[in-house]
Amino acid sequence: MNYRVYKIKGKHNETKRVRTLKIEAFDEEDAINEALNLGLESINSVEIVPFDPPTERQLEYAKSLSIKIPENACKTDVSALINRAVNKDGEPNEGLIEFATNKRIFFSKYIGKTALYNLVFYELPDLDRVAFFVFSIYRYISDDRHANLDTHPYHEKFYEFAESVVKDERFMKSMKKYSGADLKFFGELTTSDGWTHTGGSVNTIAFKTAREFLIKNHLINNSAPYKSKQLHHRTSKTLILMDDEIEEFQANGFKVEKFGEVFRNDTANETYSTEEMPNDERDTNFKSSVVIGASVAFAIMFLYKLLFS
Known part of the structure; x- marks a missing residue:
């Protein structure tokens, strides 16, 4: 639990009486x-109330789903784990x-992404809900x-919009047709395996507004697709490249990021990382270990060239 x-x-x-909260x-x-905010002027004692343990029924069901129950997991934790397994719910990102x-929303640390979207959208007050x-x-x-609304560079713009429509009954009635899960994506999204999934509606007053x-505020392009989108699968691979090879990858559309450095000492005939390598032995054959992020198509093209050309 968080x-x-x-x-x-x-x-x-x-x-002036003693109360227990x-x-x-x-x-x-x-x-x-x-x-203190709730009216206590002095504190006599503070005690932690333990969470309810999981029920036998929960544990049996979790076992049938091959869920490994973490130590000290409470009833709510196990419920979250079961929901993730049953609904094939992914890991929520750190920004969310x-x-x-x-926003002082309380939840199990084992909650899934869709479940957290639903909880957030349900718990937020109207102004924050519209901004979200x-x-x-x-x-x-x-x-x-960037998944954290509070730290986003356009935070003020999103709240400017919220302020302008939060009292608009037509807009609010339209927006309340959405669940939190609907906000993960909108329209139709086709994944790399060919499956098409339907998200939040793009035909409502709320969405169009x-x-x-x-x-109007130049945050998106008028021509940017939104009714249907293709999710392009991306992959990454760690390779050892010379400087000229890095340039060749970049010229062919690959995103190349420096991950680390390795050095080879010819006399010792051993390869060291920079942390392991003595300063006086950093002398020959510098190479960069990089992470290559690119589409599957580019990766296949490169491997074909490497193996057969």
Whole structure:
């Protein structure tokens, strides 16, 4: 879990009587601050309330799904693991996790990506929900992978849009037709294996209004595809390349990133990493270890050339 439950006793500032509060918080300091915000003027005691353990039925079902239960997993954790397995839900990215945590949304650390999207969109207040909605449309159309709305360079623009429509009943009624899962992508998305998946609708008042705003503010191009998109599978491979080979890869459309360096000492006839190599032996045959990121088609073309030409 990304939070704990605390039982806090203290004197209430109005009744002057001792009250006991159960508070969900990230840590003890956070819990005490929440208790003070809820009216306690002094704190007498703070106690951690343990989460409920998984039920026997949960454990049996998890076992039937070949799920390995982590040590100290609670009932909610096991439920999250089961949902991920049953729904084939992937790992949420760090940006979404950071955003949800910053918005004080509590969840199991084993939650899946779709489940977290649903939870975030359900829990957010209206203004944040609208900003998250237009942010999701922007990310999908622009292919921007920055997943944390709070730290995005266009954060203020997304909230400018939210402020302009949050009181618009037609827009809000339209947007509320979406679930969080709908915001992962929109229209039709065809994956590299040929399967076509349907995401959030691109025909609603909410979507059209948001897209028009993004175009008007030059955040997306009017001609950028959005009704249907092709997901191009990308792959990466680690190779040892000479400097001239790196230039050849780049000239052929490969993205080449320096991953590290290796050196070869001819007299010792051994290969060292930079950390292992003594300073006085860094003398010959410099090569770069790089990560090659490119499409499968480019990779096949290169391997064919390497093997047969």
